[in-house]
Amino acid sequence: MTSVTIPGLESAPTTHERLVSWVHEVAELTTPDRVVWVDGSDAEWERMTAQLVAAGTFVPLQKQPNSYWAASDPDDVARVEERTYICSREQEDCGPTNNWMNPDEMKAIMTELYRGCMRGRTMYVIPFCMGPLSAQRPMLGVEITDSEYVVVSMRVMTRMGTKALDRFVAEDGTEREFVPCLHSIGAPLEPGQQDVPWPCNETKYITHFPEERMIWSFGSGYGGNALLGKKCYSLRIASSMAREEGWLAEHMLILKLTSPEKQVYYVAAAFPSACGKTNLAMLEPTIPGWKVETLGDDIAWMHFGDDGRLYAVNPEAGFFGVAPGTNWKTNPNAMRTIAQGNSVFTNVALTDDGDVWWEEMENEPAHATSWKKRDWTPDSDEKAAHPNSRYCTPMSQCPILAPEWDDPKGVPISAILFGGRRADTIPLVTESRDWQHGVFMGATLSSEKTAAAAGKVGEVRRDPMAMLPFIGYHAGDYFQHWIDTGKRADAGKLPKIFYVNWFRRDENRRILWPGFGENSRVLKWAIQRIEGKAAAVETPIGHVPAAEHLDLSGLDDDPADIEACLKVNVDEWRAEIPGIEAWFEQIGDKLPSGMRDELEALKQRLG
Numbered sequence: 001m002t003s004v005t006i007p008g009l010e011s012a013p014t015t016h017e018r019l020v021s022w023v024h025e026v027a028e029l030t031t032p033d034r035v036v037w038v039d040g041s042d043a044e045w046e047r048m049t050a051q052l053v054a055a056g057t058f059v060p061l062q063k064q065p066n067s068y069w070a071a072s073d074p075d076d077v078a079r080v081e082e083r084t085y086i087c088s089r090e091q092e093d094c095g096p097t098n099n100w101m102n103p104d105e106m107k108a109i110m111t112e113l114y115r116g117c118m119r120g121r122t123m124y125v126i127p128f129c130m131g132p133l134s135a136q137r138p139m140l141g142v143e144i145t146d147s148e149y150v151v152v153s154m155r156v157m158t159r160m161g162t163k164a165l166d167r168f169v170a171e172d173g174t175e176r177e178f179v180p181c182l183h184s185i186g187a188p189l190e191p192g193q194q195d196v197p198w199p200c201n202e203t204k205y206i207t208h209f210p211e212e213r214m215i216w217s218f219g220s221g222y223g224g225n226a227l228l229g230k231k232c233y234s235l236r237i238a239s240s241m242a243r244e245e246g247w248l249a250e251h252m253l254i255l256k257l258t259s260p261e262k263q264v265y266y267v268a269a270a271f272p273s274a275c276g277k278t279n280l281a282m283l284e285p286t287i288p289g290w291k292v293e294t295l296g297d298d299i300a301w302m303h304f305g306d307d308g309r310l311y312a313v314n315p316e317a318g319f320f321g322v323a324p325g326t327n328w329k330t331n332p333n334a335m336r337t338i339a340q341g342n343s344v345f346t347n348v349a350l351t352d353d354g355d356v357w358w359e360e361m362e363n364e365p366a367h368a369t370s371w372k373k374r375d376w377t378p379d380s381d382e383k384a385a386h387p388n389s390r391y392c393t394p395m396s397q398c399p400i401l402a403p404e405w406d407d408p409k410g411v412p413i414s415a416i417l418f419g420g421r422r423a424d425t426i427p428l429v430t431e432s433r434d435w436q437h438g439v440f441m442g443a444t445l446s447s448e449k450t451a452a453a454a455g456k457v458g459e460v461r462r463d464p465m466a467m468l469p470f471i472g473y474h475a476g477d478y479f480q481h482w483i484d485t486g487k488r489a490d491a492g493k494l495p496k497i498f499y500v501n502w503f504r505r506d507e508n509r510r511i512l513w514p515g516f517g518e519n520s521r522v523l524k525w526a527i528q529r530i531e532g533k534a535a536a537v538e539t540p541i542g543h544v545p546a547a548e549h550l551d552l553s554g555l556d557d558d559p560a561d562i563e564a565c566l567k568v569n570v571d572e573w574r575a576e577i578p579g580i581e582a583w584f585e586q587i588g589d590k591l592p593s594g595m596r597d598e599l600e601a602l603k604q605r606l607g
């Protein structure tokens with residue numbers, strides 16, 4: 001079948017012809033020293049982590065069982081949005097919010113980059129499944145990579161290896177579709193050349209071919225650039241599939257909320273990267289009798305069920321969470337999840353006794369090794385951990401994991417929250433007037449840029465549905481798809497949409513709302529609004545609670561702060577309009593008329 005002999009290439013543990021021939025094609029192009037089919041076993045994990053330790057990529061932690069510290073190349077620390085492309089055949093289908101290149105042109109460039117790029121390395125073939133393995137239509141993918149770090153991380157983040165490969169050929173013998181995901185760090189090794197702990201390439205491309213449902217990534221070993229099941233498949237490619245097939249692939253956490261009366265509600269929430277999804281997903285309510293359980297912290301796939309309700313499934317199997325700010329007070333459940341071990345920490349600090357530490361964690365060490373592998377003390381000018389440092393940990397270890405997390409049917413969503421990081425203008429919580437108004441809130445969502453993507457932190461940008469970097473097609477078509485989704489359903493069965501902001505500040509930049517566990521007060525209000533049990537004030541922007549409409553019992557914050565974070569400031573909102581108009585201008589002709597109508601109505605109400 002092949003002209004070259006590469007050890008391991010002929011030992012495919014599957015009869016799936018399309019898969020086997022793609023693996024051959026890639027091996028011939030990238031010319032690795034050997035090919036390994038990943039099985040996902042414990043023995044394999046042990047082999048791979050030992051290899052990463054020997055290579056200097058991993059340092060085993062003394063204080064955490066079966067867990068490792070890794071420091072990336074300082075130039076490979078976050079998603080690279082400028083290098084991320086949607087290569088649809090027509091530029092028109094990519095839209096104004098994505099980078100585009102003609103697919104043939106991109107393939108020509110990347111094929112030359114891939115040629116020989118795995119020389120001196122092992123090519124791993126990782127079969128994986130996003131979402132439950134038992135799904136009627138398992139959502140399959142195969143990542144080919146030359147990075148052991150990626151293999152180990154994919155084992156935490158996805159259902160992978162033999163158990164996924166078993167799903168590639170259906171009972172009747174038909175070969176199932178899968179998304180081919182080709183990844184290389186782009187760092188071939190010449191004979192005798194010493195490897196570096198974090199090999200990568202200055203040239204980076206994160207490329208999606210939506211019509212072919214295929215992903216090509218080159219040059220980066222980092223998270224969202226390299227773990228291709230995550231943002232690349234489960235959001236960019238899946239959003240494009242979802243549009244064609246009538247479902248939603250969203251950047252949302254999924255949580256289960258149980259009231260003191262034992263009523264169960266499921267909530268999905270979209271906040272931009274590093275704006276609080278993981279924290280809300282694992283929240284410990286401060287109000288008595290309410291309980292939160294976790295189903296997902298980053299991605300939700302939502303389909304209509306037979307009963308006409310929208311059901312959400314989390315495609316992932318692990319958490320790839322922001323480390324800084326995570327501690328026993330803000331997110332005890334994340335701390336408990338990590339404490340069980342089996343985790344990888346990237347770009348946090350390493351303490352002298354073999355533990356991890358990051359900014360705002362308890363027990364600040366007197367000395368540590370920073371993410372840049374430099375000596376660090378509390379007096380250092382540099383941060384110990386990179387602001388986008390991450391823990392990668394299995395979801396199954398989460399003490400408040402909802403038992404239904406692996407149910408292929410998903411869970412029926414009662415409320416959708418959209419939220420951003422805004423110092424002003426946006427109140428703590430606003431209830432939309434109806435579905436289309438909720439879509440408008442999502443479409444005009446704005447947030448200050450965070451460290452989760454390369455670029456200037458703090459700048460306010462529009463981030464529709466927290467999906468700006470993840471919509472796999474034209475943003476105008478995406479808004480239309482959201483509107484159409486509402487039209488397909490019985491209005492009474494649709495989730496109610498709310499807009500939240502945990503990050504409003506006073507004139508000294510102090511955050512007004514205590515956040516974290518106290519966000520349960522907002523969840524309670526939202527649920528009670530759905531049940532018709534809570535009051536609100538009708539304002540030009542939607543229904544907003546006054547302080548007395550929220551359960552604030554036991555909260556000892558200054559009432560003036562609460563007033564301030566609930567305030568609808570009409571002047572600030574009028575000042576917001578030109579930004580929304582410019583944003584809609586940018587979307588262009590494909591902006592749904594419903595969005596223009598909502599903007600006009602808002603302007604009218606603001607006077």
Ligand SMILES: Nc1nc2c(ncn2[C@@H]2O[C@H](COP(=O)(O)OP(=O)(O)OP(=O)(O)O)[C@@H](O)[C@H]2O)c(=O)[nH]1
Binds near residue numbers: 279324452516
């Ligand atoms: N003030 C305040 N900060 C919060 C709140 N929730 C989260 N944060 C902080 O925001 C940062 C990011 O929070 P995460 O929950 O990890 O954000 P995320 O949306 O899951 O981020 P990605 O994994 O990048 O998608 C952390 O430093 C948190 O401590 C909140 O309610 N209030």
Ligand SMILES: O=C([O-])CC(=O)C(=O)O
Binds near residue numbers: 079224225273298452
């Ligand atoms: O994708 C990543 O690298 C991390 C993440 O969750 C995000 O940025 O939203």
Ligand SMILES: [Mn+2]
Binds near residue numbers: 272273274298
């Ligand atoms: Mn995320």
